[in-house]
Amino acid sequence: MDLYKALKISGTSLNTQRTVMNIISTNVANAQTTRTEEGGPYRRKIAVLGPAEAPADFSRIFAGRMEMGLEGVEVKEIVADLSDLVAQYDPQHPDADERGYVTLPNVNILEEMVQLMSAARNYEASVTAFNSAKNMILKALEIGR
Amino acid sequence: MNPIYGLNPTGDRRSSMEPVGRREEAAGFKESLAQTVREIDGLQKEANQAIETMAAGEPKDVHEVMIAMEKAGISLRLMVQVRNKIITAYEEIMRLQV
Numbered sequence: 001m002d003l004y005k006a007l008k009i010s011g012t013s014l015n016t017q018r019t020v021m022n023i024i025s026t027n028v029a030n031a032q033t034t035r036t037e038e039g040g041p042y043r044r045k046i047a048v049l050g051p052a053e054a055p056a057d058f059s060r061i062f063a064g065r066m067e068m069g070l071e072g073v074e075v076k077e078i079v080a081d082l083s084d085l086v087a088q089y090d091p092q093h094p095d096a097d098e099r100g101y102v103t104l105p106n107v108n109i110l111e112e113m114v115q116l117m118s119a120a121r122n123y124e125a126s127v128t129a130f131n132s133a134k135n136m137i138l139k140a141l142e143i144g145r
Numbered sequence: 146m147n148p149i150y151g152l153n154p155t156g157d158r159r160s161s162m163e164p165v166g167r168r169e170e171a172a173g174f175k176e177s178l179a180q181t182v183r184e185i186d187g188l189q190k191e192a193n194q195a196i197e198t199m200a201a202g203e204p205k206d207v208h209e210v211m212i213a214m215e216k217a218g219i220s221l222r223l224m225v226q227v228r229n230k231i232i233t234a235y236e237e238i239m240r241l242q243v
Contacts, residue, residue, distance in 0.1 A: 004216055014208040130212070137219055141226045 005070070006133035012052050012072030013126035019075045020047050020119045024112050031107040034095040041095075042105040044081040049073055081106055181227065185220040192217040 023045050033042035052074040083106050091100035195213040198205045 004219075007212060007216060011208065011212045014212075015206065018206055018208075127208075130215075134215055134219065138222065141222055144230070 006136075007130060009070065009072035010126045010130035010133065012074060013129075014123060016049060016073045016075055017119050017123040017126065020049075021116070021123075023047050023078060024116050024119060027107050028109065028112050031105055031109060031112075033105060034093070034102060041085060041103050042107070043085075044083075044105060044107045045078050046081050047078055048076045050076040178227070181220075181224065185217075185224050188213070188217040188220050 027044050030042040036042050050073070052071040085106050086104040087101045088104055089100055090096055090102045093102045096102045192210075192213040195205060195210040199207070199210050
C-alpha cells in the first residue's frame with residue numbers, strides 16, 4: 001500500500017478547489033461582460049468534478065489492487081451554464097440591440113459568493129484531512145517505542 | 146516480461162499477480178532498505194525542486210510545495226526510525242555472551 005496515497009488524494013482535492021476558485025473568480029470578474037470572442041455576452045462557467053483516474057500501469061495494478069478506485073478528484077471539464085441570459089433596458093449601451101435591450105451574463109453574484117464559501121470550506125476540510133493522515137503516519141512510526 | 150502485463154490492463158489480473166509475488170519474495174531486506182533510501186532521496190529532491198520553482202516566481206501552488214515538504218519530512222522520520230531499529234537490533238546481538 002502506498003504510504004502517501006492519502007496525502008496525494010488530499011492534494012488532488014486542494015488542486016481541484018483552487019481551480020474551482022479560479023472559475024468563480026472569473027465568473028465574478030466577468031459579471032458585466034457583454035462582448036466576448038464568440039460574439040454574445042459572457043456565459044457563466046461551471047466546473048464538472050469527477051473522480052481522478054490513475055494510469056493503469058503495472059506497478060499501480062500490483063500495489064493498489066484493492067484501492068484502484070480511490071484516486072481523488074479532478075476537474076473533468078468546464079462547461080458554460082446554458083440558463084437564460086439577463087436582458088436589461090439600456091439604449092445608451094454600445095451593445096444594445098435595436099429594441100434597446102442589452103443581454104447581460106447570467107452570473108448571480110450572491111450565488112457565486114455561496115459557491116466561493118463552499119470552495120473555501122472544502123479546501124480547509126481537505127487540509128484537515130491531510131493533517132490527520134499525516135498524524136496517523138507519524139503515530140505509526142511510534143510503534144515499538 | 147513485466148511491461149507486457151502492464152500493456153494489457155483488461156487482461157487476466159490473476160495471472161499478472163503471480164510472477165510479481167515470486168519476485169517480491171526474492172527481494173531481500175537490503176534491497177528494500179536501499180529502495181527506501183532512494184525514495185527518500187527522491188522526495189527530498191522533489192521538495193527542493195518545488196521550493197525553487199516557487200521562489201523563482203513560476204506558477205506553483207503553495208499547497209503543492211507544502212505537500213512535497215511534508216512527504217519529504219515524513220520519509221526522513223521513517224528513515225530515522227528504521228536506523229534506530231537497526232542499531233537496537235545490532236546492540237542486542239553484540240550483547241550476547243559468547
